[in-house]
Amino acid sequence: MSIELEINGVKRPVNADPDTPLLWVLRDELHLTGTKYGCGIAQCGACTVHLNGQAVRACQTPIGTVGAAKITTIEGLGGAHPVQAAWVKHDVPQCGYCQSGQIMSATALLAATAKPTDEEIDAAMSGNLCRCGTYQRIRSAIKDASGQLSASADATV
Amino acid sequence: MYIKHLAPTGEPTERGSDQGASRRDVLVIGAALVGGSLMVGCSPADIMGAGAPKHDFGAFGPFIKIGADGAVTVMNKHQEMGQGNHAGLGAIVAEEMDADWSTLKVEQSAANAKVYANSLMGVQGTGGSTAIANSWMQLRTAGAAARGMFVQAAAASWNVPASEILVKSGVVSHPSGKTAHFGELLAAAAKVTPSASPTLKDPKNFTLIGTDRVRRKDSAAKSTGQARYTQDVYLPDMLTAVVAHAPRFGAKLKTFDATEARKVKGVVDVFAIPTGVAVVAEGVYAARKGRDALKLDWDVSKAETRSSADLLADYHKIAKGELTPADDKWASFTAKGDASGKFDGADVLHASYDFPYLAHAAMEPMNCVAQVKGAKCKLTYGAQGHSLDQMAAATVVLNLPGAIEIETLFAGGSFGRRSSIDSDFVVEAVQIAKHVGKFRPVKLVWTREDDMTAGRYRPMAHHAVAVKVDKDGYPAAWRHRVVIQSFAKGTMMASMMVKNNIDATTVEGVLGSPYLEATPVVDAQVFTPHSPVTTLWWRSVGATHAAPVMEHTIDQLAARAKIDPVAYRRELYRRAGPAAARHLAVLNLAAEKAGWGTPLADGWVRGVAVHESFGSVVANVCEVKLVDGAPKVRKVTVAVDCGVAIARDQIAAQMEGGTCYGLSAALYGAVTLKNGAPEQTNFDTYRALRFNEAPVVETHILPSANAPSGVGEPGTPVIMASLPNAILAATGKPVSSFPIVQA
Numbered sequence: 001m002s003i004e005l006e007i008n009g010v011k012r013p014v015n016a017d018p019d020t021p022l023l024w025v026l027r028d029e030l031h032l033t034g035t036k037y038g039c040g041i042a043q044c045g046a047c048t049v050h051l052n053g054q055a056v057r058a059c060q061t062p063i064g065t066v067g068a069a070k071i072t073t074i075e076g077l078g079g080a081h082p083v084q085a086a087w088v089k090h091d092v093p094q095c096g097y098c099q100s101g102q103i104m105s106a107t108a109l110l111a112a113t114a115k116p117t118d119e120e121i122d123a124a125m126s127g128n129l130c131r132c133g134t135y136q137r138i139r140s141a142i143k144d145a146s147g148q149l150s151a152s153a154d155a156t157v
Numbered sequence: 158m159y160i161k162h163l164a165p166t167g168e169p170t171e172r173g174s175d176q177g178a179s180r181r182d183v184l185v186i187g188a189a190l191v192g193g194s195l196m197v198g199c200s201p202a203d204i205m206g207a208g209a210p211k212h213d214f215g216a217f218g219p220f221i222k223i224g225a226d227g228a229v230t231v232m233n234k235h236q237e238m239g240q241g242n243h244a245g246l247g248a249i250v251a252e253e254m255d256a257d258w259s260t261l262k263v264e265q266s267a268a269n270a271k272v273y274a275n276s277l278m279g280v281q282g283t284g285g286s287t288a289i290a291n292s293w294m295q296l297r298t299a300g301a302a303a304r305g306m307f308v309q310a311a312a313a314s315w316n317v318p319a320s321e322i323l324v325k326s327g328v329v330s331h332p333s334g335k336t337a338h339f340g341e342l343l344a345a346a347a348k349v350t351p352s353a354s355p356t357l358k359d360p361k362n363f364t365l366i367g368t369d370r371v372r373r374k375d376s377a378a379k380s381t382g383q384a385r386y387t388q389d390v391y392l393p394d395m396l397t398a399v400v401a402h403a404p405r406f407g408a409k410l411k412t413f414d415a416t417e418a419r420k421v422k423g424v425v426d427v428f429a430i431p432t433g434v435a436v437v438a439e440g441v442y443a444a445r446k447g448r449d450a451l452k453l454d455w456d457v458s459k460a461e462t463r464s465s466a467d468l469l470a471d472y473h474k475i476a477k478g479e480l481t482p483a484d485d486k487w488a489s490f491t492a493k494g495d496a497s498g499k500f501d502g503a504d505v506l507h508a509s510y511d512f513p514y515l516a517h518a519a520m521e522p523m524n525c526v527a528q529v530k531g532a533k534c535k536l537t538y539g540a541q542g543h544s545l546d547q548m549a550a551a552t553v554v555l556n557l558p559g560a561i562e563i564e565t566l567f568a569g570g571s572f573g574r575r576s577s578i579d580s581d582f583v584v585e586a587v588q589i590a591k592h593v594g595k596f597r598p599v600k601l602v603w604t605r606e607d608d609m610t611a612g613r614y615r616p617m618a619h620h621a622v623a624v625k626v627d628k629d630g631y632p633a634a635w636r637h638r639v640v641i642q643s644f645a646k647g648t649m650m651a652s653m654m655v656k657n658n659i660d661a662t663t664v665e666g667v668l669g670s671p672y673l674e675a676t677p678v679v680d681a682q683v684f685t686p687h688s689p690v691t692t693l694w695w696r697s698v699g700a701t702h703a704a705p706v707m708e709h710t711i712d713q714l715a716a717r718a719k720i721d722p723v724a725y726r727r728e729l730y731r732r733a734g735p736a737a738a739r740h741l742a743v744l745n746l747a748a749e750k751a752g753w754g755t756p757l758a759d760g761w762v763r764g765v766a767v768h769e770s771f772g773s774v775v776a777n778v779c780e781v782k783l784v785d786g787a788p789k790v791r792k793v794t795v796a797v798d799c800g801v802a803i804a805r806d807q808i809a810a811q812m813e814g815g816t817c818y819g820l821s822a823a824l825y826g827a828v829t830l831k832n833g834a835p836e837q838t839n840f841d842t843y844r845a846l847r848f849n850e851a852p853v854v855e856t857h858i859l860p861s862a863n864a865p866s867g868v869g870e871p872g873t874p875v876i877m878a879s880l881p882n883a884i885l886a887a888t889g890k891p892v893s894s895f896p897i898v899q900a
Contacts, residue, residue, distance in 0.1 A: 017422075020442050028397070028440035033389035034382020036569070037441070038520050039605045043840035046520060074382035087380040091372055091806060094814055095239030096379025097386060097520040097569025122849035129840060131520050131570050132239045133817025135851035137810070 003063055007032070008076030018064025023047045025063050026073060034074035034100045038129070045128030048101035049073050055108035055124075074100035083107045086141035094132035102128045106142050115146050201279040205544035206271030208557025216347035217306070219272045220299045221250060227327050227340030228260040231296070234273035236283040236541040237265075238519075238568035238575065239814070240869040241807035243374040245289045246296060248803050252365045253300030253358060256339070257327035263374050268543040268563035280544035284576050284694070286771035286867020289803060293865055301355035303346075310345035311337060360801065360862060371804040375567075386569050387524045387538040388602070395526070395598040396425060398589045399444040399607070401434040401451050405833040406612060407460035407689030410434065414452035421447040430588040432581075437593065441602050461689040461833035465617070468688065468830070469511055472619035472640040475684050484687040488658045490668050491637075494678030500623035500636050506717060508622045508710050511894045512702045513827035514835075515615035515695055516843060521569025522608035523582040526600045527590035532556040534587060535596075539568025542576035549580035553587045572696040572818065577613055578648050581691075609843055610835045614828055615695035616642040616663075620706045625678075630718025631728060634678035637667060641702070643685040644692040659683060662694065666703025666770060666874070671740055672711060675732035690830070696818055697770055700874035704768040705823070705895070708878035712764075713891050722765050722882065723748050740767050742859055743776035743796040750857050751778035751794035761791070764883025766875050772866030773799040777816070777875045779852070781883035787898055788884060790820060790852040793876060797856065800863040808868045809856035815872025816854045821846035823877040824898050844900070 002013045007030070014025050026032045038046030040059050047058040050072035077084060083106050093099045102125070109116055109124035116124065121142055143149040217223060222230040231250045235242055243263040251258045266273050270281045277291040304324055311329045312319040323330045330336040365371060378384040403409070413434050415427035423443025427436050434451055438444035474480035526537040534554045540546055540563050547558040568575050586601035593599050603611070618641035625634040641663045645654035654660055664683050673679050695701060715725035726744055730737035744767050753763065760782050767776040780792045795812040802808055825844035829836045837843040881892035
């Protein structure tokens with residue numbers, strides 16, 4: 001059965017059952033590997049992508065429910081996105097495995113709220129686990145990307 | 158992780174040398190075992206490297222490649238699993254070479270123990286926070302030798318004395334005005350015979366090491382989805398495998414029915430392997446559906462059937478001498494003075510501690526891509542214990558370990574898990590690929606549930622401590638009992654890790670504690686009961702329980718004596734003598750930077766702890782408030798002595814991350830058993846620290862001229878100790894059971 005999905009601005013036919021999670025179509029069929037598997041039950045956020053600009057968990061999004069919604073993955077951000085630049089500037093990643101999901105949550109937040117408060121950042125980012133513990137650098141990078149970083153907010157040496 | 162502290166014979170651990178306590182205690186753990194016995198006369202690297210193909214590493218040796226554009230590539234023999242070793246390893250080479258840091262790259266080396274052994278292990282592997290420490294002299298020498306080749310080449314080409322040549326950022330120059338970059342001199346330099354003992358820089362002349370320019374090399378790849386992990390490997394004709402594992406530890410497969418599984422679209426094959434039933438399919442989703450359709454019958458006659466509460470009750474009985482399982486006997490690891498007196502009365506503090514099993518729960522569940530044809534085997538994955546995995550794979554395909562080819566990818570975390578003593582997930586992948594054959598790539602994918610229920614946990618542990626105090630309230634006699642599983646006994650690592658029936662990882666951190674050094678009478682013993690539940694090193698290993706036990710006991714003693722915890726430690730470090738000089742230094746730095754003793758508003762309290770592990774000493778002060786009975790940690794001030802600080806920002810990153818990892822475990826971490834089966838299977842039940850719960854970690858690095866020691870692990874255990882101390886300060890009640898927040 002063929003379903004057409006619009007991913008990163010390109011319409012792509014996929015051969016998978018409608019109940020197949022978007023995550024496994026992105027990875028196993030389309031080899032868009034930036035979107036990661038971490039838990040499969042929407043607890044870790046490693047598979048976060050945008051559906052019409054909203055951050056969603058691809059592991060809990062059957063492709064049959066996507067319809068004409070525009071899907072954006074980490075590959076679709078282009079690499080020069082201000083949030084990605086802030087991630088590099090602050091050396092946010094450690095193992096890096098969760099960071100695609102973190103960045104997709106952060107970009108969705110900033111697209112909706114240009115200068116989020118700490119509480120708004122907490123609310124947007126608490127669904128994304130990082131076992132390496134890069135959280136404080138993520139906060140610094142989000143504030144930097146949104147033009148809110150003061151020198152004192154960066155607690156690193 | 159492979160590291161081992163030594164000789165628990167009753168003497169205190171040697172310490173106070175230029176590199177700190179455990180430096181001299183660090184022993185090589187070469188798993189140089191063939192057929193179960195140590196091969197005398199062969200080095201572990203010779204054994205693990207046997208069968209390795211001949212490599213032509215080029216003129217600059219196995220660690221340095223130089224492109225025609227002059228850009229330097231450093232070959233990393235270690236796993237990069239988050240700890241940021243590219244920054245430090247690259248900087249060591251760049252410093253001695255005077256290479257251009259901005260264009261320097263770091264790539265993964267091949268697996269070859271003869272060339273790429275960890276010099277603190279004897280075989281190739283990453284662990285024990287040794288990547289920088291064991292590479293320090295090796296890469297300095299390689300870099301200096303390469304620099305010398307360019308200097309000689311330029312001197313000959315320009316007909317000037319070598320002593321007049323300057324090198325800076327990959328550009329060789331002479332005061333006469335002649336200049337050339339490494340690329341332009343490459344052909345001539347490659348013909349120069351490198352010095353076997355090149356002159357190294359005086360560290361005071363370092364221009365890169367210790368500066369803020371030393372940053373990660375992989376942030377861009379890891380911020381764009383381009384970094385390649387095992388999960389991301391897609392090869393032509395590749396199959397995906399999942400495995401139905403035993404539902405409880407020690408269970409064995411009796412029979413299975415794959416009729417329905419084989420009907421699932423995309424399922425290619427279903428077959429039994431030693432660890433369960435493998436379902437091989439065209440993708441993860443099909444493989445999982447196939448596994449769900451299996452009918453399985455397990456023999457549980459030899460399985461663990463106890464629950465965690467039963468195990469803990471047994472541990473308490475063992476500690477009290479009321480139960481002595483036949484599978485072990487008590488072993489003394491520190492004994493001095495006459496400890497025969499009774500530990501009771503008003504001058505004795507009793508403290509009891511229970512620690513649960515902990516899953517590593519790295520973000521990327523275990524996985525491995527294997528290809529097998531006959532004895533030929535290639536593995537593509539986030540390899541951490543290269544040599545151990547080669548040995549284990551070689552045993553399956555009947556080949557020499559060095560002949561097992563490994564392509565090392567990034568690992569999505571590990572915290573010790575990817576370096577499994579029995580190479581569990583690697584062997585499973587090889588078994589499946591062997592069945593599939595034809596060198597067809599098979600990607601073994603563990604689901605989160607597979608990963609979390611597969612064991613190799615931080616062992617459960619119980620400590621029972623009794624301390625008799627002197628008239629001033631300081632320890633006069635210390636009795637200590639540890640009950641914990643050993644993950645080394647009975648394995649191929651036993652000959653290296655277990656001495657006098659003591660697995661060093663079960664007692665490290667108690668053994669060698671400056672507080673025992675400061676105590677005249679000590680009787681410390683360990684007992685290691687057996688269970689089919691598998692256990693393993695987990696970020697900072699023995700320190701995960703030793704640090705909270707020792708540090709929280711100290712705060713309870715200080716509270717009894719009505720002495721400030723920082724002042725109390727200073728007195729104990731004074732009593733311990735030079736052995737505790739570094740402890741005192743980081744304590745003072747952390748206390749000063751945290752404003753220890755200054756008032757805090759609104760119910761906030763501070764807790765302090767100090768612990769040495771992997772050659773580094775870390776102190777931290779945390780600020781904690783109890784909100785509806787649950788601790789909220791807002792700030793942690795860390796002071797670390799890790800020798801020469803090469804990559805300052807990455808040292809800070811490891812203190813930040815290590816603190817979060819330890820905090821997560823202290824607050825929430827537990828795998829509990831119900832009738833022998835793990836109750837936690839995913840992040841909905843295995844709670845992990847989230848964004849809104851993370852403190853700000855402020856790192857201060859103690860200036861040091863000593864050789865570098867580890868930072869990947871030493872930050873983790875200290876928060877597990879300072880947090881209970883803050884809770885004690887807030888409530889007056891000690892913490893005796895972890896995790897602190899019970900589910």
